[in-house]
Amino acid sequence: MREVLEMWKYSRMIASFVLAAAVYAVVLWVFAPLWIIPGVTGIRIANILPPVFSLLFGPAAAWGIAVGNLIGYDILGGALTIGSIGGFIGNFLLGYMPYKIWHRMFREPPHCRTLSSVLKFEFVTLIHAAVCAHVISLWCEAVGFVPYTPLAFIIFTNDFLAPAIAGPILMALLYDRVRRAGWLWTDVMKGYEYLPTTVKKRWVIGTILVTIGSVIGLVATIGVGLGLGQPLFFGPGLKFIGTPLVATGLVFLIIWIIGVALLE
């Protein structure tokens, strides 16, 4: 996690941050969201960008995606609500998870030119979508803004489908160009490995815990929501569950935090 703060010392990383934030904000604006819940969430084509930017720019992408979403979606797009606090953290994690897992676990570059590279890309995309959906929806349920189950389902679908379809194409187009230009985050932040020379056991355990905390956590919390009467979509009887659901979600969030700590 220290690279997230350390990046502000590097002028090139600040340029990467500006690039990630501005491109994300503009693409969010150009492909205006097709609202599902106006002011809360919608179908966002711009979501193809976070995993790509994350794998290229590392921590600069994490900040960039969070700020780009705040500007392009919340402030300019009309979605600035109490949910935006969870949105900022969730979008930060969209940019944080893919590079964190990749630079600890996979020795193949994320060029998406081989099947295994694409599969790894899809894996980190799955994790980043799950953790973002879990965090934002848990926040919205906890503050009584929008119930967990339908929101988590929408955000997850949104954050996973677009990057899963178009992300590998974009990555294949951009990876070599960015690498040749020396813009990969580890080209700038010396002392960090873009790909691990050896995969340590604790990183494997960390990745397993992150997967349990995010993907299994999302499914389990949605399961609790469904079991206690929240519909998967906005059906009749939609209501807040409160404590039992939030407690379940928090347990998995703690597992995820332990996993991230082990990835350090």
Added chain:
Amino acid sequence: MKFVLYVDANSPIHRLDPRTKLYWVLCVFIWSMTFNHPLYTAAILGIVLATLLMSRAIKGVKFATIPLTILIAMCIVLWPLFRREGTTVLLSLGPLNIYYESLLYAVAVGFRLTAMVLAGLTLLVTTRIEELEAALVKLKLPYPIAFGVSAVFRFIPTLMGDAHMVIAAQRARGVDPLRGSLVTKIKNSALIVAPIFMTSMRRLSTLPLAMESRGYTPTAKRTYLIQLKMRPVDYIYIALSTALTATFIYMRLNGIGVIYPHYI
């Protein structure tokens, strides 16, 4: 084509200290979230529009007219499906009842979101980016982050222009990336994103060089060309905004201006 949000004018709003305007925007967000009755959120929207008129910079926000109209329309159509509580049934579609109260709530949310977007835009059309950066630093945001955020704001208008140029170029080649089904849009998004990304990378490649040649050191103590100074009129605006915030919260706590007391 180049978009610039800032509109140069000598209005009372332009002359306000950026910190005062930031505080006002924060207050507008609080006011908007305080009420959920359309008459009250319309009144807040009225305050924002009056401020915008006073700033003589309304031409700077014209680009947002269509997106905001769509946002309000989507609110009116969709929010009654999510807040289905009330006593007066307006419409019955099988098991689905649309209540008069939920329709009022929907209109209130539409006005609320519009007020918040316009407040943010009012800040941007009346404040130079350099002033905004100086204000963020004065508000104790670490300099590298304040610089990064201000650079994002500075860069977005240029990038918007680039995006429109890319879309026009793709249309000239017979591809309209903004039309078609969702999957088509997702696939075509790479046609916009890749050129925007490469253009931005080229543009930003000189930023680190520019920063370093001007002696960028993140931790150094800095002096600023722009010296912000709060004037009596700033304190009057802040006092007025605070008084209105307190009044509105008091009203809400006494059940005034709400359709659904248990919802934001």
